[in-house]
Amino acid sequence: MLQLQRMRRLAGANCLLRRHSATWRSSTKNASFSEVLQLEDKKLTGVVFPLQGLEKYLASNVNTASFRTFNPGLDDIHRAEALFKPSGRHTIDYFSSAVRMDHAPQLSQPEVCFVGRSNVGKSSLIKALFSLAPDVEVRVSKTPGHTKKMNFFKVGKYFTLVDMPGYGYRAPQDFADMVEAYLQERQNLKRTFLLVDSLVGFQKADHIAIEMLEEFGIPYVFVLTKIDKAPKGLLIKNVLEIQDFAEKHTQGCFPQLFPVSSIEYSGIHLLRCFIAHVTGNLPMMNS
Numbered sequence: 001m002l003q004l005q006r007m008r009r010l011a012g013a014n015c016l017l018r019r020h021s022a023t024w025r026s027s028t029k030n031a032s033f034s035e036v037l038q039l040e041d042k043k044l045t046g047v048v049f050p051l052q053g054l055e056k057y058l059a060s061n062v063n064t065a066s067f068r069t070f071n072p073g074l075d076d077i078h079r080a081e082a083l084f085k086p087s088g089r090h091t092i093d094y095f096s097s098a099v100r101m102d103h104a105p106q107l108s109q110p111e112v113c114f115v116g117r118s119n120v121g122k123s124s125l126i127k128a129l130f131s132l133a134p135d136v137e138v139r140v141s142k143t144p145g146h147t148k149k150m151n152f153f154k155v156g157k158y159f160t161l162v163d164m165p166g167y168g169y170r171a172p173q174d175f176a177d178m179v180e181a182y183l184q185e186r187q188n189l190k191r192t193f194l195l196v197d198s199l200v201g202f203q204k205a206d207h208i209a210i211e212m213l214e215e216f217g218i219p220y221v222f223v224l225t226k227i228d229k230a231p232k233g234l235l236i237k238n239v240l241e242i243q244d245f246a247e248k249h250t251q252g253c254f255p256q257l258f259p260v261s262s263i264e265y266s267g268i269h270l271l272r273c274f275i276a277h278v279t280g281n282l283p284m285m286n287s
């Protein structure tokens, strides 16, 4: 509680300083953690810890222990945000694209990648993660199959983030050669984020991707996208189904699902912190 109050005071100071830029910031409401700290407690939980925000809708016999596997403090989340904001010490930039592994940039810094069906919201999620770096251009589209190449974004010397083409409908022809080879060969890959649409849940193609990740022995995490769009009942059904699947049928999957809305920034701050953590940029005590 004390920690929350301290963080809110910090946030209050920031708001005073930033009042003059309220117009452009209004379209990025809740993008920055100091804005989130202005929210009342219930709303704050929903935005920062969307999984925990759903607990109140669940029957008391539902085991939600895994909902808090990754349970950073608000100060950790705030510290992680600094990595996603360009500073005097680091820049955040699009770096390069590749359609084949031998075109992928040789980078030794830790890397994370985002995979999932076409149109699931991979590029939008990356755009939301980088919303505090407005010069970084990440292209999103309503048309499935928009991202055709592996796009590498560099966050200083800290880590690289890779936006992948989608699988399934309108996937690029060379998808398998490109993405399978990447997943199998990339030495500095620290975590793969497998995105699932909260409106449709697991699809056949997702199970194929999961089989592949399990076979390669790659550590991965489920992210549930577009939670602003899903009716609560459907959202809860898909959350429980995925959590249950992760627990019972996977080896390499992190036990906690990350629900996100790239439009409302729910879950984005926690995901930034998780990325900072898995890339070794935010050592933490309790995970």
Ligand SMILES: Nc1nc2c(ncn2[C@@H]2O[C@H](COP(=O)(O)OP(=O)(O)OP(=O)(O)O)[C@@H](O)[C@H]2O)c(=O)[nH]1
Pocket (backbone or CB within 6 Å): 116, 117, 118, 119, 120, 121, 122, 123, 124, 125, 139, 140, 141, 142, 143, 144, 145, 146, 147, 148, 164, 165, 166, 167, 225, 226, 227, 228, 229, 260, 261, 262, 263, 264
């Ligand atoms: N409401 C809502 N719409 C979203 C969200 N994330 C993505 N979208 C929309 O979903 C569509 C597809 O988003 P993209 O981010 O381009 O999807 P993608 O997975 O990168 O797609 P491909 O590059 O084709 O594989 C766009 O119209 C986005 O605006 C979200 O969190 N909420």
Ligand SMILES: [Mg+2]
Pocket (backbone or CB within 6 Å): 122, 123, 124, 139, 140, 146, 147, 163, 164, 165, 166
């Ligand atoms: Mg895309």
